[in-house]
Amino acid sequence: MKLTYDPRYNIAYLRFHEKTGPVETIHVSEELNVDIAPDGTIYGLELLNANEQLRGEDRGKLIVVNEARDEHAELALDVTPPAAGVREKPPKRYGS
Numbered sequence: 001m002k003l004t005y006d007p008r009y010n011i012a013y014l015r016f017h018e019k020t021g022p023v024e025t026i027h028v029s030e031e032l033n034v035d036i037a038p039d040g041t042i043y044g045l046e047l048l049n050a051n052e053q054l055r056g057e058d059r060g061k062l063i064v065v066n067e068a069r070d071e072h073a074e075l076a077l078d079v080t081p082p083a084a085g086v087r088e089k090p091p092k093r094y095g096s
Contacts, residue, residue, distance in 0.1 A: 005050060005077065012050035017043050
């Protein structure tokens, strides 16, 4: 699993699997797209307006919790809003 964040476009992507073939992007909301394979495998989640979504209640930290062991690890995320004058990423074409 891999989380990437691009502050230039304010987009994050949580990848579960490498894409091995064609995927369909499902537009869930103005802030979420899901990449899914024909067999139903979810390849990843694209978070638009990511700085707001990744900050949340944890103040910009990624917290991984192993509930069986009652252990956790934290990673600070730099989700600084884009600087003034940064262009929006071109809109994604859905269903193509």
